[in-house]
Amino acid sequence: MRVAEAIAMRLSGAHIVLGVTGSIATYKAVGLASALVQAGATVDVIMTEAATRMVQPLSFQAITHRPVHVDMFAPWAETEIGHVTLGQQADLLLVAPATANTIAKLALGLADNLLTTTALAARCPLVVAPAMETAMWHHQATQGHVATLMRRGVTIIEPEAGHLASGARGVGRLADEGRILATLARLLAPQDLAGRHIVVTAGGTREAIDPVRFVSNASSGRMGYALAEAAVQRGARVTLISSVTGLPTPLGVDLVPVESAREMHDAVLQAIRAADALLMAAAVADYRPADVASQKRKKGNEAWTLRLVPNPDILEAVKGEKPSGLMVIGWAAETHDIIENARSKLERKDLDIIVANPVPQTFGSDRVQATLLFRDGTIVPLEPLSKVALANRLLDLVVEHLRRPRRGAENQSQT
Numbered sequence: 001m002r003v004a005e006a007i008a009m010r011l012s013g014a015h016i017v018l019g020v021t022g023s024i025a026t027y028k029a030v031g032l033a034s035a036l037v038q039a040g041a042t043v044d045v046i047m048t049e050a051a052t053r054m055v056q057p058l059s060f061q062a063i064t065h066r067p068v069h070v071d072m073f074a075p076w077a078e079t080e081i082g083h084v085t086l087g088q089q090a091d092l093l094l095v096a097p098a099t100a101n102t103i104a105k106l107a108l109g110l111a112d113n114l115l116t117t118t119a120l121a122a123r124c125p126l127v128v129a130p131a132m133e134t135a136m137w138h139h140q141a142t143q144g145h146v147a148t149l150m151r152r153g154v155t156i157i158e159p160e161a162g163h164l165a166s167g168a169r170g171v172g173r174l175a176d177e178g179r180i181l182a183t184l185a186r187l188l189a190p191q192d193l194a195g196r197h198i199v200v201t202a203g204g205t206r207e208a209i210d211p212v213r214f215v216s217n218a219s220s221g222r223m224g225y226a227l228a229e230a231a232v233q234r235g236a237r238v239t240l241i242s243s244v245t246g247l248p249t250p251l252g253v254d255l256v257p258v259e260s261a262r263e264m265h266d267a268v269l270q271a272i273r274a275a276d277a278l279l280m281a282a283a284v285a286d287y288r289p290a291d292v293a294s295q296k297r298k299k300g301n302e303a304w305t306l307r308l309v310p311n312p313d314i315l316e317a318v319k320g321e322k323p324s325g326l327m328v329i330g331w332a333a334e335t336h337d338i339i340e341n342a343r344s345k346l347e348r349k350d351l352d353i354i355v356a357n358p359v360p361q362t363f364g365s366d367r368v369q370a371t372l373l374f375r376d377g378t379i380v381p382l383e384p385l386s387k388v389a390l391a392n393r394l395l396d397l398v399v400e401h402l403r404r405p406r407r408g409a410e411n412q413s414q415t
């Protein structure tokens with residue numbers, strides 16, 4: 001599996017200890033280890049004795065290019081790594097798959113093998129991804145142990161429903177690799193947007209002509225999705241108002257699906273009431289067909305003239321109803337006079353920052369050559385960046401902006 005850039009960015013350079021236990025899903029940990037290594041993480045694998053009965057340690061060693069640890073009492077192991085040092089050096093300890101047995105030991109604080117001893121000595125975040133038959137998962141003992149771990153701050157990646165090794169269907173399958181990686185990425189990201197509510201818009205709106213046709217534009221929505229994913233990784237509550245149909249919703253993001261500019265307008269005004277920042281990455285249609293036919297128009301030989309009327313301007317409406325302190329970032333996708341047009345839009349719409357970029361190069365592409373224009377007149381041309389990297393740069397600015405004392409609040413505290 002190719003690891004998505006937004007996730008790889010967080011995993012790259014991280015030191016992860018992967019604890020592998022004896023489950024029918026043990027083989028999936030090989031794929032997981034491979035994905036982590038491909039993303040640039042250093043991975044040390046600790047296997048339980050039961051796990052080695054399912055998969056040979058050599059598989060993990062070949063993938064991680066590092067020794068695999070099993071025996072706590074091996075004399076060489078004690079001299080080279082010590083029975084506690086692995087967990088103390090790690091950025092994160094992931095147990096995947098986690099058996100009912102190991103979950104019970106972790107909850108009770110038992111330390112009878114290298115994995116459980118490491119977990120007890122580790123000071124880094126512990127993430128547990130259980131895998132077992134449905135009855136074992138639902139058993140009061142397992143549920144009690146999971147609750148204990150959660151109370152202690154352990155992140156549990158709940159198992160999924162589906163086909164199980166026994167042939168039955170039910171809850172118990174190891175969580176999907178993408179979900180596990182996204183969870184690790186979130187835990188490794190700086191939580192500098194924790195407690196903040198960020199609203200992001202994405203995609204080109206679709207303006208209906210009849211039940212099957214619409215007017216739209218070439219925006220892929222990837223900029224908005226990169227922003228939403230990066231913001232949620234950094235701890236924000238994220239509302240993504242999107243007209244995109246073909247992109248997966250990033251884990252943890254609240255999606256508000258919309259189609260037309262008017263739907264997006266209403267959703268934005270609703271969402272910003274309790275938001276800290278609005279990032280308007282969507283390419284909102286300026287015009288819509290004046291009349292929407294209720295039935296599909298039949299093909300004919302005569303020319304067809306479509307009359308368009310202006311859509312409501314979302315940023316104009318936000319300006320009128322902006323709650324105090326809301327940071328607003330807009331986009332100017334321009335074919336010519338990019339900076340002049342962006343500057344005028346920033347002023348007209350009372351934006352904090354505008355991201356000016358040339359089209360059509362930006363639409364659908366993974367890289368952006370953007371210039372940032374700030375309210376105070378500063379202009380910062382950026383080097384070509386991926387949309388994920390640009391998203392994080394913009395969120396750095398959001399963090400910086402939100403940290404500044406608000407003008408109104410400052411005055412109040414002085415009086």
Ligand SMILES: Cc1cc2nc3c(=O)[nH]c(=O)nc-3n(C[C@H](O)[C@H](O)[C@H](O)COP(=O)(O)O)c2cc1C
Nearest residue numbers: 021022023024025048050051099100101102131132
């Ligand atoms: C073929 C096979 C598959 C197993 N699959 C699971 C499983 O998916 N989840 C689980 O909790 N136990 C499973 N078990 C039972 C565990 O291997 C057993 O409880 C063992 O003691 C776990 O040891 P560990 O937690 O140290 O790895 C399985 C056993 C066998 C023989």
